[in-house]
Amino acid sequence: MALEEKQLVDKDYKYGFRDQTDSYSFKSRKGIDHDIVEQISQMKNEPQWMREFRHRSLDIFLSKPMPAWAKNEVLEAIDFDDIYYYMRASDREGKTWEDVPEDIKRTFDRLGIPEAERKFLGGVTAQYDSEVVYHSIRKDLEAKGVLFSDMDAGLREHEDIVRKYFATVIPPADNKFSALNSAVWSGGSFIWVPPGVSVDIPLQAYFRINSENMGQFERTLIIAEPGSFVHYIEGCTAPTYSSNSLHSAVVELIAMEGAHIRYTTIQNWYKTVYNLVTKRAMAYKNAHVEWVDGNIGSKLTMKYPSVYLMGEGARGEVLSIAYASEGQHQDAGAKMIHAAPNTTSIITSKSVSKNGGRTSYRGLIKVYEGCDGVKSNVRCDALLMDPQSRSDTYPTMEVDAKDVRIEHEATVSKVGEEQLFYVMSRGLTEVEATTMIVNGFFEPFVKELPMEYAVELNRLIALEMEGSVG
């Protein structure tokens, strides 16, 4: 029975197709060393400072041990010598949709990009493997002076801005995987919003990994100047693979005084992908940063979006959901660093474990000395769907200031029999009832998403829940 279910899910895996990718125009050899890093930098024709930055980062990566706190035998299983660190699907970026190669277009068709265009969802940066092959910026964005491009183009065209902010939020030495990303990064998004400008349509990028043993190391930098607003959406899907892939992104957000950034991610990597991501935001005076973070796929995700609240009145929010099924471990959470008085933060985490999956919430609330008037509230709820599954909660609160209000609450439970009974008494089957209850459990997250994403997520959950009962 269990096997049948697995096959069913595998067969129906929404994005579980795979294109012929023989047309890769450049593919570095497997493994990582200074030659590869040099090659990547040369291919991209980068300025000297970036080249040196990559080499410096590689040294840090090689010298840093795996994080000891994770105690994760899964992590130890990553073979860094068996991964491609850079490849480029076509020689140059397509300027318009017509210029994009046919096989890549087919991939995007299935990801729904033309649809997104039709729906005026904004500029699209579509990342195919390591390099952006296509992106368009809508004219209204250009008129407002908003810069939205892939990171490589950002470096070429706006070197002054990139150089000023790049790696200032997450330095390479932050952790082993941020060092790796800093050494071999490719693609990702670069966004700069001028002062006072409000971008009223969400900006989106689609990412894909599409070659076996292919690593993806995108690098995103978003700078919101004073009083501006931007919402960025990152949706990840990856096709079926037989061996493990590594995805290790670095995302840096900078919200200047009074700026507001919302960053939405839905991660649905295929269940062989390691998703080890560093995401961090700086929020200055009265700035507001929101991470909306959904983790559905991957073999192992380790991701703790952070907000450093650097100026008085800054506000940080993380709303995250995690779903782990057979063979999956979602180790997700959030960090709020209160480095200024009268800053506030809210973390809401919801997780569901099923078929032996494991979800962990790992978080940190840190309040520095003298930061009075800080308020922080953390709420974690976990649902366990069967006796094989596991849920952990590892919150940490470090408080060095007196006049603060720090609260943490967590619950772990199963779907209530009374709830099930009630819903089933209205004529629903057990599967339908369970799906409905789980969807309701995730509702606070789903309602923060644009409609297409909300619909897709509900469908994904329904698909995952099928066969989970009985």
Place this chain on the structure above:
Amino acid sequence: MERSSLLDRASGPQPSLADAIKALTANEPSWLTDVRLGALKRFEGIATPTERSEGWRRLSLEGIDIAPVAPEPSPFKLTVASVDRARGVIAKTISEALLSHEPLVREALAHGRGGRTVGKYSALAEAAWLGGAFVHVPDGVELSSPIVAEAESGTYPRLIVVVGKNARAAITETHRERGRFTAGISDIVVGENAHLTYAHVQECGPKTVVFSHQHARIAHGAKLVTLNLGAGGALSKSDVEVELLGAGAESDMLGLVFARGTQQFDYHTLQGHRASDTHSDLLFKSALDGHSHSVYTGVIVIEKGAQRSDAYQANRNLLLAEGARADTEPKLEIEADDVRCTHGATVGPIDAEQLFYLGSRGLDDETASRLIVEGFFQDVLDRVGDERVTRPLETKFAPHLERER
């Protein structure tokens, strides 16, 4: 042969300590020697902690000497009502108990230490204990009054409490050592359907480094209520571990910390649900004055198969002064689905509204905040549910409620 080779290796950095431990084994049963030497080996296998070590990085070791000292006897003053003695209650030194009750002592000392966090100093205490006390409440006996065990000197105290089936007992273990270093272990075994209230009171000297490991095993249908009261010591690091081993086992775990000056308290708790239908409820509170620092890390573990378990865990910290700090890390590890588990943690100052309210009744700020702290703690003492145990503690700790100036 094995024994001598182990000790040869041990004679590296701490030759005198290893020799001293070897000397302790002279007239002991061989199983006990094995336990000591195994623990010594674990002690030596763990690096000396620094401020960067996991489990230590939130503490300051500035001006704190954590180097171990030589074993010195830890006698307990034992107070047992004569009527209870007459009912067969035993309270004597462990070496005496080894002669009269070896199987029970062995059962308490050589069960293989199910706890998950046996650290360096706990291993040392297991190897180096000297003196100590053994308390046994036979099956079905209900104590007329609580047993009191008090230690005022020694370096590696050890207390064993074995409560038989269907017995009802209460015991208070008090520590007032004033040396530089003490590392103690308390082993608690609660038999089927028994009920034990256990208070651990730490009022050691202001310069003492205090390590304590309390490990309790609770059988089918039994209930253990523990209260930890932390007041003394320069640095106090405690592991409080409860394992619920039989269906229907239950534990309330309570803690109170009064920290002032530059005192550091580090409590680690384990609520280990290893059987179905078990219940645990933990409440640890600390009030922090001066430049004191409290670290709380606690974990609820619900093992596979421990269905229909309920577990609760709360840590509340009251910051009374600008320089006080509180770190809290309440953790859950759940491997069964039919459970109900919640935990919560708070850190904050005295509620300004409460102060205002009491002020409006004519109380000055100092009296008002003292009343609020008393109330904050009284709530925990009430939950112990045995006034014979908590009443003496209320008066004893009144001086600690005075605010620092």
